[in-house]
Amino acid sequence: LMVWLRRSTHYLFIIVVAVNGTLLTINAGDYIFYTDWAWTSFVVFSISQTLMLVVGACYYLTFTGVPGTATYYALIITVYTWVAKGAWFALGYPYDFIVVPIWLPSAMLLDLAYWATKRNKHSLILFGGVLVGMSLPLFNMVNLITIADPLETAFKYPRPTLPPYMTPIEPQVGKFYNSPVALGAGAGAVLSVTMAALGCKLTTWTYRWMAA
16 A cells, blocks of 8 residues: 555646646736736746746656656646636636646657657756746747737726726836846746756655655
């Protein structure tokens, strides 16, 4: 029984990380309503989703040792988030309130880095982490372009907590930070390498715990 429980623990961990990824999406994913700070929110959203994807996917990938499991992990989070989006929609919120991130192509790149380097863990951390960090904001921006304009949505569903005269003015974006995709990709590429290393380390810890 104990052996079965220990071998099943990593599946439980995958579910926990996937659920937390969904909750993080619900909290960070409604940046479409943060009209006055939409692009700043987009950068934070992109980084948070990149790190959540890469740590869980690297853990799952190195634990099984089978290229393709990172994409499977991304599929789990995607399904969970679409269910959450459906729940919000059923409650009367607009369809674009929760923006489901595009995890799958970035996870495929992670699998590709692992497969192309003959399951080399260090290549997965370096190449895979950079690929995910740089690609996810780009895919999310393409996704955002296909949905309703944030300003249109904000005027259609005004925020009830602020009277019109207190609505913040759209902030001016600095010259250096004029691209939310570039900023999110740059920060994500650096931070996701660290999170990829953490995901691989979790596998080591899990194996040690299973062998105890």
